[in-house]
Amino acid sequence: MDAPAKRSVSIDGHRTSVSLEDAFWRALERIAKTRGTTRAALIAEIDHVRPPEVGLGTACRLFVLAESTKGR
Numbered sequence: 001m002d003a004p005a006k007r008s009v010s011i012d013g014h015r016t017s018v019s020l021e022d023a024f025w026r027a028l029e030r031i032a033k034t035r036g037t038t039r040a041a042l043i044a045e046i047d048h049v050r051p052p053e054v055g056l057g058t059a060c061r062l063f064v065l066a067e068s069t070k071g072r
Helices: 022-035 039-049 056-068
Strands: 005-011 014-020
Touching (some): 005 039, 014 022, 014 056, 022 056, 039 056
Antiparallel strands (some): 005 014
16 A cells, blocks of 8 residues: 555646556556546546536546546
């Protein structure tokens, strides 16, 4: 287990930071590559569909979880 790492991303031209554990950063990178996009673009997509009451870090974790259980 590792502590969350804060990284900056740009969403619609605005810089923001997201704190995620390394396993989630790696999973987002893997999913982005599979989809032929960048991790930043994938995070922006997640941001655009998340409800306002759900934080971006939480939305990213839930997205990774949902992707990991697809097809099961």
